[in-house]
Amino acid sequence: MRLNGRFGRFGGAFVPEILMPAIEQLEAAFLDSEEDPAFRAELDELLANYAGRPTPLTRCRNLPGRIYLKREDLLHGGAHKTNQVLGQALLARRMGKTRLIAETGAGQHGVATAIVGALFGFDTVIYMGAKDVERQSLNVFRMQLMGATVVPVTGGAQGLKDAINEALRDWSASFATTHYLLGTAAGPHPFPLMVRQFQRIIGKEARAQILEREGRLPDTVMACVGGGSNAIGLFADFVVDEAVTLVGVEAAGKGLDGGDHGATLLRGRPGILHGAETYVLQDEDGQISDSWSVSAGLDYPAVGPEHAHLKDSGRARYVGATDAEALSAFRLLAEKEGILCAFESAHALAHALKRARDNPDEMILVGLSGRGDKDVAQAQALLGRPA
Amino acid sequence: MSRYAAMFDRLAARGEGAFGAFLMLGDPDLDTSLGLLGAVIAAGADMIEVGIPFSDPVADGPVIQAAAQRSLAAGVRTADCFALIAKVRERNPHIPIGILTYANLVVARSRERFFDEAAAAGADSLLIADLPAFEAEPWAEAMRGAGLGPVLIAASNTPADTLVRIARLSQGYTYCVSRAGITGTHAEARFDPALVAALKAAGAPPPVFGFGISTPDHVRAALAAGAAGVICGSAIVDCAAGGGDVAALVRDLKQATGNDSAS
């Protein structure tokens, strides 16, 4: 391994020895690709002409305050996930792998992986908790339409965490031919670093766009945090701008004081899960707790290690938004701006709206990580017919 | 002399390999588990390997996952596991006992406390399934400080420089995996003599094969590859879960560790 994979005291590579050669191969391929102009050129071409970058920066016209939205919802595939699956797919091809495996919660990352599987002709297998398979049958069908095989995972709580477990198990037998296309900036080194590098295009564009429009940097940059990929991608180019406040919004679920939330940084303790030392929701013995969020993408009991470091170093702040707050932000954005966003993204917006009410002059940049199509049926069930 | 060294010496003098039996502590409950441990020892296991159950065992196949789930569902906690080990130790002063678990259970207690409690319970070694040699240095040092032997995993695809590191950090025995993948009895085991030779050349503690050992032929093949012993896990756990004759299985497999056991 060329790097130690650490972000302060967090990160590392805590995987069975059998997987270390696969991780080393991936690290080497990734670091080499960063020095390879041809790789970058192909990725840039795909991001522009296949995925639709750059994405717009939209100033909200009717919401209170000065809120700008970075519109990853307009990316092909409907979320920021596409940025990094393109990068990892090119790496998989570079390593000569013929098969992709991935985990998915609601199906967003599974759909993104199916997209690159189809585009590059990989044999693609998506692990998905059996409960999620049932709840997200449309996304399952989308993946299948693009040629992926969806494998329901019946172990544990049958959610995202269990799908990651199963993907890691598959990979430890199949790494010779298979790339594990992990969906967020979590997991063992080099995933957190690599996924951040592929996602930092979000913040790079947004920083340039807001400088051009406003002639200055925003006061606050906000994004939702599940595993942490859209947030780290948005934050990365602002970390050096000390005057810019970085805020990650976790799922407070039914409330931070009960057990039904996904607020790992707010309520977890440092531990080791899925290959990284990071904050983890767990009991006293270290058994992993089940998380909860109305948005499947934030329903994960660990978090990317760089966020753990940004929290402990104080460079970023982390807060929670409840299911109810996210739903009302979702609805307000639809009513006032004509944008249906993902439930995940609605968590970031919910916190932005709180800030904007108190500080109407604050310039807030919100990462709108995905569009809400996948959540419309659930919204209908939860909100009923709008008045 | 450590219990592992004494055992390997004693068996070598008889021309036998070591037979290690794995069981999940607390599966399906603490009393049954204590009985099973007694049974595999009475049936001839030379060393035992005991799992402390973790909710998310990524290195384990369905059989051992299910065992961990049964134990956790019975309310078994880490402290209960140490107490169970202490009981086994009280009845069996000489048998080497190794713990197998996952890193998060260790850090949740703090490394020092976990290692001290394990050693105080009478365990000889600790294998952390998600702790590769790349991360193991400070852990292994703390284990040795607590009087616990660090056991690391080596595989056929482990690079030479990592094997040297594993040899340097390990105590007691070296856990060799017989194939890629997770624990379980289905995939084909491959006992790589080159791996055993490389470990021996690097001065590693005696290599013992695990993962997918379920028949006397597997045992013979592993020893023929130069290993000092084998560890059988899923086959025993599966047999116990199905109400099978665990003692008979262990006797059968132990039988195959003798040098006059040619089939």
Ligand SMILES: Cc1ncc(COP(=O)(O)O)c(C=O)c1O
């Ligand atoms: C639209 C959207 N936003 C956010 C997330 C959360 O993931 P991350 O924290 O990695 O950005 C997801 C995950 O599925 C998602 O689909």
